[in-house]
Each structure stands twice: as structure tokens, then as C-alpha cells.
Amino acid sequence: MTAGELVLVGLAGGIGATCRFVVETLVRRRWLGVMPWGTIVVNVSGSLLIGGLAAACADGALGSQAYAVAAVGFCGGYTTFSAAMMDTVRLAQVGATGRAVLNACGTLALTCTAAAFGWAVVAAVL
Amino acid sequence: MDPVPFEGQGIGVRGRRIRLVAAVAAGGALGTTARAVLGEVLPHDGGIPYATLIANVTGAFLLGLLLERLLRTGDETPRRRLVRLGLGTGVLGGFTTFSSLALESVELTRADDAATAVVYAVGSVALGLAACVAGIVLGARSARRAT
Numbered sequence: 081m082t083a084g085e086l087v088l089v090g091l092a093g094g095i096g097a098t099c100r101f102v103v104e105t106l107v108r109r110r111w112l113g114v115m116p117w118g119t120i121v122v123n124v125s126g127s128l129l130i131g132g133l134a135a136a137c138a139d140g141a142l143g144s145q146a147y148a149v150a151a152v153g154f155c156g157g158y159t160t161f162s163a164a165m166m167d168t169v170r171l172a173q174v175g176a177t178g179r180a181v182l183n184a185c186g187t188l189a190l191t192c193t194a195a196a197f198g199w200a201v202v203a204a205v206l
Numbered sequence: 207m208d209p210v211p212f213e214g215q216g217i218g219v220r221g222r223r224i225r226l227v228a229a230v231a232a233g234g235a236l237g238t239t240a241r242a243v244l245g246e247v248l249p250h251d252g253g254i255p256y257a258t259l260i261a262n263v264t265g266a267f268l269l270g271l272l273l274e275r276l277l278r279t280g281d282e283t284p285r286r287r288l289v290r291l292g293l294g295t296g297v298l299g300g301f302t303t304f305s306s307l308a309l310e311s312v313e314l315t316r317a318d319d320a321a322t323a324v325v326y327a328v329g330s331v332a333l334g335l336a337a338c339v340a341g342i343v344l345g346a347r348s349a350r351r352a353t
Contacts (some may be wrong), residue, residue, distance in 0.1 A: 094234040094235030096238070097233065097234020111223045130305040151238070152306070153238055154303040161262040161265045161266060161302035169338050178263060184335065185331075188308075192312055195312045199312065
């Protein structure tokens with residue numbers, strides 16, 4: 081990766097993080113409750129997107145540089161592992177153990193499913 | 207300097223909001239760049255994607271440390287909110303990634319290495335949770351020493 085590409089990846093990450101912040105804020109306003117839906121929404125939607133991007137890149141429809149910016153940059157900034165872990169631990173700390181387990185396992189299962197689905201859809205279309 | 211709490215003085219609500227978004231954006235760019243550099247240093251050619259794993263587990267640890275320390279050392283002021291959003295949501299949110307974890311797990315499975323995929327995915331979450339808890343414990347301890 082050149083220095084220029086790294087800068088673009090970083091910028092895309094900044095945009096991704098901002099989008100995450102906006103989405104999480106909007107979701108939190110609508111869904112009052114202890115389950116961290118904001119984090120779940122960004123992680124699953126971001127995984128859906130990266131799956132599609134990866135299929136497009138594998139097909140040759142998306143160049144490797146553009147892919148790096150979109151996937152490593154945007155999707156990487158948009159999704160978050162640290163917040164998902166934090167949410168899980170906080171749920172357990174307030175006694176919502178079942179929901180903590182659901183958050184951890186569910187996020188993992190849904191994001192992987194979303195990535196596979198995103199890939200399958202784009203691969204089928206291209 | 208913190209903006210004063212009265213409307214019409216200091217930078218006001220809108221200025222504060224812009225500052226928060228800017229902190230998230232800047233932090234996110236920084237964290238993402240750090241993750242990308244790590245990815246260059248530890249490239250992924252089959253097997254476990256160590257760059258993503260290290261970034262995720264380290265980020266989970268640091269977020270636990272940051273948020274617990276903030277929680278324990280006082281109520282949220284505008285400056286502390288800026289720190290939380292800039293470093294937590296921004297830097298660490300950008301440094302860690304769930305999309306790469308998910309994609310890499312799927313790619314490993316597609317390459318007929320489902321066993322590695324499961325070890326990687328489940329291992330990431332297990333290590334991530336442990337790291338987060340460790341960060342929280344350390345954060346609480348450091349707060350006790352500071353106050």
C-alpha cells in the first residue's frame with residue numbers, strides 16, 4: 081500500500097466512523113432499552129457491504145485499491161469490534177446475562193451470515 | 207477551553223455538536239490508518255488473520271480501560287464527552303473492525319478451512335471479551351489510584 085492509498089484508507093475510515101456515530105445516535109433515539117441495537121445495525125450492515133465489495137473485487141469489477149479504501153477503510157471504520165465487546169460486558173454487568181450471550185453470539189452469527197449473503201448476491205449479479 | 211453551558215455564549219450547542227463529529231471523524235481516520243498499517247506489517251495469506259485479531263483484541267482492551275476510567279473518575283462534562291467520542295468511538299472504533307472479522311471467517315470457510323474459520327471467529331470474541339474485562343479491571347484500578 082502506498083502512502084497515498086493509506087491516506088485514502090484513513091479518510092474513508094473517518095467517514096465510516098462518522099456514519100457509525102450517526103446511525104448509532106439515530107437508532108438509540110428510537111429504541112430505548114438495554115440491547116445495543118445501534119452497534120448491531122452498523123456491524124451487520126457493514127458486513128453485508130464488505131461481502132458484496134469482496135465479491136466485486138474477486139470478479140474484477142472493483143480494483144484492489146478501491147476495494148482497500150472501501151473495505152479496509154470505510155467498512156473497517158464503520159463497523160466496530162470494541163464496542164460490541166464493551167456492550168456485551170456491560171450487559172453481563174447489569175445482570176442481563178442472556179442478552180449478553182445473545183449479543184456476542186448473535187452479532188458474530190449475523191455478521192458472518194451478512195458477509196456471506198452480500199458476497200452471494202453480488203457474485204450472482206456480476 | 208470548554209464552552210460555557212449557557213446558550214448564546216461560548217461555541218454553543220451547534221459548535222459542540224460539530225466538534226464531537228470532528229473528533230469521531232479524526233479519531234476514526236487515525237484508528238483506521240493504524241489498523242491498515244498493521245495489516246501491511248502482518249499480511250494475511252491463509253490461516254488466521256493475525257492483524258485483524260490483534261487490532262480487535264487490543265482495541266477491546268483499550269476501550270474497556272478508557273470507558274471504565276472515564277466512568278469512575280466523574281460525571282461526563284463536554285470535554286470528557288469529547289474524549290470518549292474521539293478516542294472511544296473514533297480511534298478505537300476505527301482501529302477495530304467487525305466487517306473484516308466476518309468476511310475473513312467467510313473466506314476461510316469458502317477455502318474449505320471451516321475449522322480455522324470457527325477457531326478464528328469464536329476465538330476473536332472470546333479473547334475480545336477477556337481483553338475488554340481486563341481493560342475494565344485495570345481502568346477501575348487506575349481510577350482508584352487517581353482519586
